[in-house]
Amino acid sequence: MSRSFNFCAGPAALPEPVLAKARDELLDWHGKGLSVMEMSHRSKEFVSVSDAAERDLRELLSITDDYAVLFLQGGATAQFAAIPLNLLRGAANADYVNTGQWSIKAIAEARKYCAVNVVASSEGERFLTVPPQSGWATSAGAAYLHYTPNETIGGLEFGWIPDTGTVPLVADMSSTILSRPVDVSRFGVIYAGAQKNIGPAGLVIVIVRKDLLGSPDPRTPAVLDWTLQSANGSMYNTPPTFSIYLAGLVFQWLKEQGGLVAIGELNRRKAEALYGYIDASGFYANPVEKASRSWMNVPFTLADAALEKDFLAGAREAGLLNLEGHRSVGGMRASIYNALGMDAVDALVSFMRDFAARKG
Numbered sequence: 317m318s319r320s321f322n323f324c325a326g327p328a329a330l331p332e333p334v335l336a337k338a339r340d341e342l343l344d345w346h347g348k349g350l351s352v353m354e355m356s357h358r359s360k361e362f363v364s365v366s367d368a369a370e371r372d373l374r375e376l377l378s379i380t381d382d383y384a385v386l387f388l389q390g391g392a393t394a395q396f397a398a399i400p401l402n403l404l405r406g407a408a409n410a411d412y413v414n415t416g417q418w419s420i421k422a423i424a425e426a427r428k429y430c431a432v433n434v435v436a437s438s439e440g441e442r443f444l445t446v447p448p449q450s451g452w453a454t455s456a457g458a459a460y461l462h463y464t465p466n467e468t469i470g471g472l473e474f475g476w477i478p479d480t481g482t483v484p485l486v487a488d489m490s491s492t493i494l495s496r497p498v499d500v501s502r503f504g505v506i507y508a509g510a511q512k513n514i515g516p517a518g519l520v521i522v523i524v525r526k527d528l529l530g531s532p533d534p535r536t537p538a539v540l541d542w543t544l545q546s547a548n549g550s551m552y553n554t555p556p557t558f559s560i561y562l563a564g565l566v567f568q569w570l571k572e573q574g575g576l577v578a579i580g581e582l583n584r585r586k587a588e589a590l591y592g593y594i595d596a597s598g599f600y601a602n603p604v605e606k607a608s609r610s611w612m613n614v615p616f617t618l619a620d621a622a623l624e625k626d627f628l629a630g631a632r633e634a635g636l637l638n639l640e641g642h643r644s645v646g647g648m649r650a651s652i653y654n655a656l657g658m659d660a661v662d663a664l665v666s667f668m669r670d671f672a673a674r675k676g
């Protein structure tokens with residue numbers, strides 16, 4: 317068996333020890349004679365798996381008891397609708413920041429339920445900058461403010477947390493959660509699809525301040541109703557049991573790596589190494605403003621776009637997979653989530669250097 321370095325933006329690489337453990341436990345979990353996939357979600361065995369996953373996530377992110385943690389289905393996209401449905405609480409409008417493709421999708425979905433005020437947009441700057449909060453035009457009576465701390469496609473990341481006063485701050489952290497420590501107490505809601513830094517696609521984690529529960533829109537589908545799901549321990553309906561189990565293994569692995577301070581330091585060094593090489597190369601380029609470059613998703617172009625096919629084929633041959641950029645923007649993109657270590661970045665930089673020397 318040989319595993320390649322997988323730079324896919326999502327579903328993304330998982331830590332090899334996690335996959336090996338899941339393999340070892342697949343047919344017979346802890347001597348119980350069955351797989352986690354085959355257990356009742358209400359069995360004490362599965363409840364222990366689910367409780368441990370929540371406990372470890374709370375520990376990693378220092379989530380206090382003021383917050384509910386939900387394990388739901390439908391990915392981050394289902395939450396684009398759940399957010400207005402659960403949070404409008406009678407209000408007619410909500411504020412959104414537009415920093416790229418995922419912001420745009422969140423805004424389009426919210427528009428089905430309320431008046432969306434776009435407080436700021438960096439579309440005019442081709443989404444290469446984060447609009448400073450001093451220029452944001454918030455609306456009176458907004459039920460919440462939504463933003464995307466890391467734009468997975470554009471590779472644009474906020475290096476700061478907006479200050480919205482008493483207006484609940486809502487963050488789509490799909491591609492940045494668990495990449496470094498974050499002060500959860502600054503947020504009303506944090507949500508994240510699992511397939512970037514947590515586990516299998518389909519699972520979405522919602523961390524919601526409990527005072528925001530209790531007044532969902534009466535039309536809210538039961539599976540998206542945070543109040544109902546919270547009252548039922550995320551088991552109003554059958555939860556994605558195997559995905560929760562796998563996420564729990566990832567949380568354990570993260571704790572073994574030293575938690576978010578250690579993984580954050582490693583992620584900073586990985587990003588510095590890759591951007592540092594790109595900037596110095598004279599052959600590759602990343603157009604995002606330096607202070608807002610993503611630690612997780614690194615888009616880059618080659619000096620000559622005609623070389624892209626060659627680059628991708630050579631990379632594949634060198635065991636470096638999924639480096640093509642998003643179909644909407646082209647170019648290249650290396651996603652370097654938690655599961656990829658410095659060895660992956662070193663291998664990529666070494667291939668890029670060699671390619672530039674041959675073709676530059």
Ligand SMILES: *Cc1c(COP(=O)(O)O)cnc(C)c1O
Pocket residue numbers: 326390391392393394418464466467468488489490491509510511512517518
């Ligand atoms: C991947 C991603 C999504 C979409 O997740 P789905 O699981 O496809 O719904 C939303 N927001 C961000 C920031 C993402 O990276």
